[in-house]
Amino acid sequence: MSVSTSTIPxxxxxxxTASGKGTIAHRVAQALGWAVLDxxxxxxxxxxxxxxxxxxxxxxxxxxxxxxxxxxxxxGDHVWLSGHDVAADIRLEHVGNLxxxxxxYPPVRQALLxxxxxxxxxxxxxxxxxxxxxxxxxxxQLKVFLVADVAARAERRCKQLKAKGFSANLADLLKxxxxxxxxxxxxxxxPLVAAxxxxxxxxxxxxxxxxxxxxLDLWSGLGFPKA
Ligand code: DC
Numbered sequence: 001m002s003v004s005t006s007t008i009p010x011x012x013x014x015x016x017t018a019s020g021k022g023t024i025a026h027r028v029a030q031a032l033g034w035a036v037l038d039x040x041x042x043x044x045x046x047x048x049x050x051x052x053x054x055x056x057x058x059x060x061x062x063x064x065x066x067x068x069x070x071x072x073x074x075x076g077d078h079v080w081l082s083g084h085d086v087a088a089d090i091r092l093e094h095v096g097n098l099x100x101x102x103x104x105y106p107p108v109r110q111a112l113l114x115x116x117x118x119x120x121x122x123x124x125x126x127x128x129x130x131x132x133x134x135x136x137x138x139x140x141q142l143k144v145f146l147v148a149d150v151a152a153r154a155e156r157r158c159k160q161l162k163a164k165g166f167s168a169n170l171a172d173l174l175k176x177x178x179x180x181x182x183x184x185x186x187x188x189x190x191p192l193v194a195a196x197x198x199x200x201x202x203x204x205x206x207x208x209x210x211x212x213x214x215x216l217d218l219w220s221g222l223g224f225p226k227a
Contacts, residue, residue: 006139009034009124011219012132015146016181016192017096018153020203020211024146025128027212032126032219037119038074039129039136040099042112044090045072045081047098057098064107070115088164093176100180103130104187130184133195142219145194146211148204150177 011034013025022038029036046067047057055062073080079087089095102108109131116136119125127136133143148156154174161168184192194200199218203211 006120008120008122009142009224010120010132010137010140011124011126011142011144011215012137012140012195012198013126013128013144013146013215014130014132014134014192014194014198015148016150016153016184017100017177018157019146019148020156020208021128021146023208024203024211024215025126027208028215028219029126031212031216032124034124034126035119035121037116037125037127037129037132039112039116039127039132041074041079041090042067042070042072042115043099043103043108044095045070045079045086046108046112047095047102048086048090049081050102051095051098057102060102060105060107063102063105064111067108067111091164092166093161093173097176097180100183104183104189106189109135109190130192131190133198134193135190138195141224142215142222143195143198144215144218145198145200147200147202150174150181152204153177 011028013021015021025036025038046063049066049070050057050063053066055066057063071082077087078085079090113136119127133140151174154170154177157173157177158168158170201211201214
């Protein structure tokens with residue numbers, strides 16, 4: 001497995017599901033004028049394609065073939081899979097749960113590795129996921145491990161789903177979130193873990209703006225020249 005080394009800066013934001021990584025990553029990228037990688041979307045897209053194509057989700061090589069061949073384009077809020085906008089579909093809970101299952105397969109992670117590294121482009125990249133700081137961009141200039149307690153995360157996810165017009169049940173979300181956390185943390189391959197050089201930020205009692213500001217302060221504290 002080759003390790004990417006580049007002078008193009010990367011801010012890696014890893015953390016458990018619904019810790020706010022996606023929103024924070026987008027806002028930080030916007031503030032810096034950088035690109036953003038939502039790596040979870042690639043696992044969700046693979047899960048959706050597996051379902052759409054009726055592939056056996058227990059067959060890790062068949063799932064890896066799907067990951068390898070994904071025809072994906074990210075365009076603002078749109079996510080195109082084989083020419084169809086699936087931005088809403090990939091956010092469904094059952095797609096997220098399947099994504100977590102197939103993300104445990106080493107060949108699937110390998111199939112998505114270079115695709116993720118290809119997002120590293122000037123003037124910089126903010127990458128969010130589970131293994132951005134450990135595996136995909138081990139040389140990231142800043143690694144943030146974003147946590148929030150599970151009740152705060154379940155409440156956030158519940159509000160998000162309801163705001164989008166989906167039905168949501170807090171107790172079910174809490175149960176799903178605990179088991180997804182457990183699976184992501186304990187899998188043998190690229191588990192959810194803070195990199196040794198990551199800085200942990202707890203957003204349980206922080207607003208989005210405060211969390212974004214903390215990450216921007218950490219970045220400016222490193223003293224890299226502005227692009
Ligand atoms: O961040 P998310 O909830 O959109 O991610 C969906 C699933 O994909 C998550 O449960 C685990 C997996 N994932 C991963 O294993 N590695 C990543 N870098 C990102 C996501």
